[in-house]
Amino acid sequence: MAHTFQVTFDAAxxxxxxxxxxAVLGYVRDAPPExxxxxxxxxxxxxxxxxxxxxxxxxxxxxxxxxxxxIQKVPEPxxxxxxxxxxxxxxxxxxxxxxxxxxxxxAERVVALxxxxxxxxxELGDFWIVMRDPEGNEFCLQ
Numbered sequence: 001m002a003h004t005f006q007v008t009f010d011a012a013x014x015x016x017x018x019x020x021x022x023a024v025l026g027y028v029r030d031a032p033p034e035x036x037x038x039x040x041x042x043x044x045x046x047x048x049x050x051x052x053x054x055x056x057x058x059x060x061x062x063x064x065x066x067x068x069x070x071i072q073k074v075p076e077p078x079x080x081x082x083x084x085x086x087x088x089x090x091x092x093x094x095x096x097x098x099x100x101x102x103x104x105x106x107a108e109r110v111v112a113l114x115x116x117x118x119x120x121x122x123e124l125g126d127f128w129i130v131m132r133d134p135e136g137n138e139f140c141l142q
Contacts, residue, residue, distance in 0.1 A: 006069065
């Protein structure tokens with residue numbers, strides 16, 4: 001039996017990190033619960049103080065193919081290299097210089113969204129760029 005999963009990030013600003021990953025992956029913020037037009041309406045109805053409205057966020061693939069990303073607020077900053085990271089395949093179906101150009105173009109777009117470029121690598125015909133999201137989490141474009 002296969003199980004579904006979500007990827008969870010710790011963050012200082014869950015809303016902003018969710019917006020970043022929506023822009024990178026083509027995801028959307030999860031809809032508010034049934035019966036509420038907005039998350040703010042739901043959180044108000046539940047009595048959650050406004051200063052806690054950014055404690056959690058979740059974004060999902062609108063087509064349902066990719067895993068949900070859940071983002072939770074934590075008080076401490078990221079201090080070490082990730083032991084796990086996302087590989088975002090932006091060059092699917094391309095080979096050689098066409099793939100390299102596509103990955104580099106996507107890296108430029110993602111840097112404009114707030115990411116940091118760390119390094120480029122290639123091996124056995126593959127090409128990737130290692131990056132950090134605005135909260136410092138490493139990920140690769142390939």
